[in-house]
Amino acid sequence: MNNDNELRICRIATFPTAQSPGTGLPSYRLAADIDARTLYLTRKVPGLLSAPDGVTLAAIDYPSPAFSERIEPATALIKVVGILKFFIMSIPCLLAFRPRIVHIHSPLYLPHALFARLFLRSKICYTLHGSDLVRIKRSVLLKRLLRRIVDRFFYVSRAMEKDLLAFLDEDVIHYTPNGVDRSIFKNEGLPREDIVVAVGNLRWQKGYEHLIEAFSRVRENGWKLIVVGEGPERGKLERLIAEKRLEGIVELVGRRNHEEIAELMNICRFFVLSSVTEGFPKVLVEAMACGLPVVATDVGSCREVAEGAGIIVPPADPARLSEAMLLLMNDEPMRRMLSAEAESRARRYDWLTSSRVVASVYNELVAGVRVGLRVKTEAEDSIETSGSESTISASAGSKNTISAISQNTVDAAFKN
Numbered sequence: 340m341n342n343d344n345e346l347r348i349c350r351i352a353t354f355p356t357a358q359s360p361g362t363g364l365p366s367y368r369l370a371a372d373i374d375a376r377t378l379y380l381t382r383k384v385p386g387l388l389s390a391p392d393g394v395t396l397a398a399i400d401y402p403s404p405a406f407s408e409r410i411e412p413a414t415a416l417i418k419v420v421g422i423l424k425f426f427i428m429s430i431p432c433l434l435a436f437r438p439r440i441v442h443i444h445s446p447l448y449l450p451h452a453l454f455a456r457l458f459l460r461s462k463i464c465y466t467l468h469g470s471d472l473v474r475i476k477r478s479v480l481l482k483r484l485l486r487r488i489v490d491r492f493f494y495v496s497r498a499m500e501k502d503l504l505a506f507l508d509e510d511v512i513h514y515t516p517n518g519v520d521r522s523i524f525k526n527e528g529l530p531r532e533d534i535v536v537a538v539g540n541l542r543w544q545k546g547y548e549h550l551i552e553a554f555s556r557v558r559e560n561g562w563k564l565i566v567v568g569e570g571p572e573r574g575k576l577e578r579l580i581a582e583k584r585l586e587g588i589v590e591l592v593g594r595r596n597h598e599e600i601a602e603l604m605n606i607c608r609f610f611v612l613s614s615v616t617e618g619f620p621k622v623l624v625e626a627m628a629c630g631l632p633v634v635a636t637d638v639g640s641c642r643e644v645a646e647g648a649g650i651i652v653p654p655a656d657p658a659r660l661s662e663a664m665l666l667l668m669n670d671e672p673m674r675r676m677l678s679a680e681a682e683s684r685a686r687r688y689d690w691l692t693s694s695r696v697v698a699s700v701y702n703e704l705v706a707g708v709r710v711g712l713r714v715k716t717e718a719e720d721s722i723e724t725s726g727s728e729s730t731i732s733a734s735a736g737s738k739n740t741i742s743a744i745s746q747n748t749v750d751a752a753f754k755n
């Protein structure tokens with residue numbers, strides 16, 4: 340039986356897997372850090388990681404094809420049917436759990452939020468991660484719906500503030516950038532090779548066709564480009580690599596876990612991010628934490644995070660991208676200088692800082708209930724993989740909690 344004096348949180352988001360440990364990581368970290376009984380609704384996919392303590396994981400099987408840059412009607416129809424199936428199958432979970440707060444991480448989960456608000460009187464929170472805002476700001480109807488349904492919004496990039504304030508009041512939005520796990524992503528001081536690394540799903544948003552074009556212009560230098568990730572653009576990118584005769588020079592190595600990515604980041608010389616749209620790319624901070632200078636496009640939070648630790652170039656501009664890469668390839672003193680600054684800036688980004696802001700907002704939304712953070716050692720804070728997909732349930736209520744802090748504190752923590 341549910342206790343009306345406890346804070347019950349329902350999170351609706353993607354969930355990390357052994358193959359893609361970064362997918363859904365911001366929501367996972369909130370579930371792990373905030374000391375509250377939690378229901379986590381997500382799509383059932385192979386290799387889901389273990390749920391954190393105090394979290395019941397409800398994985399529901401439904402179709403969810405990835406959108407290409409140009410949305411196809413058939414893909415959109417399957418997507419809509421899949422989301423409706425997910426919503427309908429989630430209703431018994433919501434009714435049994437009766438969350439005080441529902442926290443969504445995509446506008447696709449607005450049916451869940453509307454149901455919870457109307458029938459369960461739940462408070463609604465929504466974290467925007469970047470590409471979702473691109474579609475929201477084009478839709479007057481969606482903006483009106485969000486204003487009516489959602490109580491508080493969280494956003495991961497300062498670059499999103501102007502668009503958010505165009506339709507929301509300042510007191511309902513809260514800055515919560517992504518963090519980095521420095522127990523995994525750190526500079527090991529290993530010998531480095533003439534390798535450039537890029538990490539991210541093979542989707543149109545990542546701008547990999549521009550990166551491959553740019554790399555074709557610096558091929559004579561004898562450097563290698565390794566792209567970590569998987570996705571619907573693989574066939575297109577493989578054809579482009581063959582067309583540019585870059586076989587053996589540009590490698591698409593597929594998915595890797597966090598430890599493998601950190602290992603690769605410790606043997607290459609710099610990191611490149613070629614996205615045409617972003618929110619807060621956590622992989623950028625992970626690369627910087629490993630001591631890598633970066634070349635990044637001027638989208639989302641990239642300038643905010645990496646300026647001073649690398650070179651910022653316009654998006655979708657292979658010529659400027661190749662110039663920046665060539666500069667870092669040929670200038671070792673510059674790489675050393677930028678590497679030191681990258682490590683320094685990466686230390687500013689911590690998951691717990693953003694989790695404290697979210698916990699503080701939860702306390703404001705639900706009267707009479709106080710929630711803090713679970714205090715963990717670095718070893719306990721690491722994510723363990725699990726081969727099973729079974730639902731995991733454990734009791735919340737860690738004895739060690741710390742009080743939530745205000746938005747002013749997170750602003751100070753991330754101030755340049």
